[in-house]
Amino acid sequence: MWTILQKDLLLELRTREALSALVVLMLLILLTFTFAFDPAEAATAAPAVLWVTFVFAGLLAVQRTFLIERENGSWYGLLLSPIDRGAIFVAKMTGNLIVLAIAQVVLLALLALLLGVEMPRAPLALFVVNGLGLVGFSALATLFAALSVRLRAREMLLPLLVLPLLVPVVICAVEASRVVLAGGGAADAGAWLRVLATFDVIFTVAGWLLFEQLVQE
Amino acid sequence: MSLRARLALVAEHVLPFAATAAMLAALGCVFLYAPNERMQGAVQRIFYFHVNCAWSAFLGFFVAAGASAWYLWRGGETADQLAQAAVQVGMLFCTMVLVTGPIWARPIWGTWWTWDPRLTMTVILWTIFAVYLVLRSMGRDDAEIARYGAVLALVGVLDIPLIMVSVRLWRGMHPSVISAPKGQGGLEDPRMVVTLLVALAAFVLLFLWLLWRRFETLRLRDAIRRVEDRVMEARA
Numbered sequence: 001m002w003t004i005l006q007k008d009l010l011l012e013l014r015t016r017e018a019l020s021a022l023v024v025l026m027l028l029i030l031l032t033f034t035f036a037f038d039p040a041e042a043a044t045a046a047p048a049v050l051w052v053t054f055v056f057a058g059l060l061a062v063q064r065t066f067l068i069e070r071e072n073g074s075w076y077g078l079l080l081s082p083i084d085r086g087a088i089f090v091a092k093m094t095g096n097l098i099v100l101a102i103a104q105v106v107l108l109a110l111l112a113l114l115l116g117v118e119m120p121r122a123p124l125a126l127f128v129v130n131g132l133g134l135v136g137f138s139a140l141a142t143l144f145a146a147l148s149v150r151l152r153a154r155e156m157l158l159p160l161l162v163l164p165l166l167v168p169v170v171i172c173a174v175e176a177s178r179v180v181l182a183g184g185g186a187a188d189a190g191a192w193l194r195v196l197a198t199f200d201v202i203f204t205v206a207g208w209l210l211f212e213q214l215v216q217e
Numbered sequence: 218m219s220l221r222a223r224l225a226l227v228a229e230h231v232l233p234f235a236a237t238a239a240m241l242a243a244l245g246c247v248f249l250y251a252p253n254e255r256m257q258g259a260v261q262r263i264f265y266f267h268v269n270c271a272w273s274a275f276l277g278f279f280v281a282a283g284a285s286a287w288y289l290w291r292g293g294e295t296a297d298q299l300a301q302a303a304v305q306v307g308m309l310f311c312t313m314v315l316v317t318g319p320i321w322a323r324p325i326w327g328t329w330w331t332w333d334p335r336l337t338m339t340v341i342l343w344t345i346f347a348v349y350l351v352l353r354s355m356g357r358d359d360a361e362i363a364r365y366g367a368v369l370a371l372v373g374v375l376d377i378p379l380i381m382v383s384v385r386l387w388r389g390m391h392p393s394v395i396s397a398p399k400g401q402g403g404l405e406d407p408r409m410v411v412t413l414l415v416a417l418a419a420f421v422l423l424f425l426w427l428l429w430r431r432f433e434t435l436r437l438r439d440a441i442r443r444v445e446d447r448v449m450e451a452r453a
Contacts, residue, residue: 143372147365151355160351161369164344165376168383175386195383206375210368213289 004078004091009098022061022103027110029053034114046117047177051170054104055137055163061103062096062141063158066149079215089211093142093204100134117181125180129189132196133173136203140165143207147214172196228429236426239419246412260324265412267317269420270310271339276424277307278346282374285367294439297363300370302431304349306424311343334384341380345373 033049069075078088108130111117119126141162148158176192247265254261284300287293318336319329330336353366 140372143368147368150361151365153355157348157352157355160348164341164348165372167341168376168379171383172386191386192383195379195386198382199379202375202379203372206372210289210371213364214368 004088005095009095018061018064018099019102022057022099023106025057025060026053026103026107029057030107030110030114046111046115047174047181049115050107050111050177051133051174054100054107055166055170056159057103058100058137059141059145059159059162061099062138063145063149063154065092065096065142066145070149085212085215086208088215089142089146089207092146093138093207096142097134097138100138101131104130104134122180122184125184125189126177128193129173129176129180129196132193132200133169133176135200136169136196137166139200139203139207140169143203143211143214146211168195168199172199228426232422232426232429236419236422239415239422243412243416243419246415251408251412252406257325260321263317263321265416266420267314267321268413269416270313270317272417273420273424274307274310274314274339274342276421277303277310277428278342278370278374278377280428281307281346281349281370285370288367289364289371294363295436297367298432298435298439299428300367301353301435302428304346304353304370305431306427308343308346308350309427310420310424311339311346314339315343334381337384338380341384342373342377345369345376349373 030049030053033045033053037045037049066075069078079085108126112119141158144161144165145158148154148161151157172192172195176189176196179189179192243265247262251262251265253259281300281303284296284303288296288300318339322331323329349366349369352369353362355362
């Protein structure tokens with residue numbers, strides 16, 4: 001498991017392909033949003049903008065981690081290796097998580113810069129909110145990216161599969177971010193964070209269990 | 218006589234008549250027997266069908282998830298056909314919930330649609346299983362697609378409680394008729410309860426009958442495809 005994670009991260013480190021594309025895409029989505037909003041309203045819409053941008057850009061990045069395996073036929077090598085399939089899922093999910101986390105830090109900085117969002121007084125709370133949202137997103141997106149990558153209409157299908165299932169994450173992450181960006185602490189967003197944490201646990205475990213069923217040959 | 222044959226006998230010869238009779242009785246109850254609601258008037262009568270559609274939709278999605286789990290761990294195309302049939306029938310009822318709801322909401326709430334928790338929840342469920350149908354339409358009798366569909370149905374049903382909790386945190390205005398405390402918007406008149414139960418029986422019977430028809434159709438479709446494939450092979 002560590003080997004796969006190491007390999008994915010090394011590849012990313014060497015090429016910086018996913019991360020650079022991801023950051024530019026996020027910037028562009030963000031710019032598009034700023035054109036659409038009245039500047040005065042922009043700051044209130046920030047939590048929504050943050051997560052919508054993140055979800056759409058993130059989906060593309062996650063899909064890519066399985067596409068590169070397919071291109072080189074290394075996917076079969078991975079499946080043939082004597083490791084638990086669940087471990088492949090955890091490794092892929094963790095790899096996605098790390099890349100997405102870096103991208104999200106950049107996104108937050110861009111948000112502060114472009115929308116004039118003031119950084120909260122409780123940065124730790126912001127960290128918790130984003131961390132929980134990230135884990136849930138990575139788990140679900142990784143599972144369904146593994147699924148959709150084998151289909152013809154994969155670009156179309158991945159968002160279709162993930163977006164409705166991701167609704168709890170989007171609602172809770174947006175609301176929790178709103179609380180935190182308004183100056184509240186993690187305790188003020190308690191209910192939202194509990195739902196997010198439950199989502200994370202359920203879908204990490206479900207992904208770990210179900211992944212095996214997806215990659216049978 | 219095998220269990221399957223016995224089931225088929227009941228489903229073919231008893232279910233359609235039972236469902237029709239129960240539906241007629243339910244219609245009679247809804248329009249003739251149940252009293253007018255004090256505040257809402259006749260509009261409230263749609264409630265008996267609306268609620269039962271929602272329950273039938275849930276029933277369909279849970280059957281689909283159960284059959285999908287079975288398919289993933291035990292295999293067997295019967296389980297997959299049952300899951301597909303259950304999603305299709307569940308979607309039919311879910312659509313009916315989304316149609317009958319606004320018809321009621323327009324005169325009572327003054328709007329066709331609001332982002333109340335239960336409404337949001339229903340529409341999200343609808344999209345999850347609509348994607349299931351899209352996914353299934355992408356491949357023919359492909360075991361891979363069947364497995365993907367099963368994973369989606371399972372994850373979708375796992376997601377239901379989470380969606381429910383997160384949309385409820387928004388708070389809403391949807392009436393809680395069944396779980397309301399006495400004297401606070403529940404079903405006051407016993408005739409209303411009877412009507413609801415008769416309609417429930419009608420909908421469960423209709424659900425089972427439709428499920429059976431879809432299941433049989435899918436089974437025959439798969440059988441025909443196998444024959445087609447064999448013919449193609451023989452020709453080649």
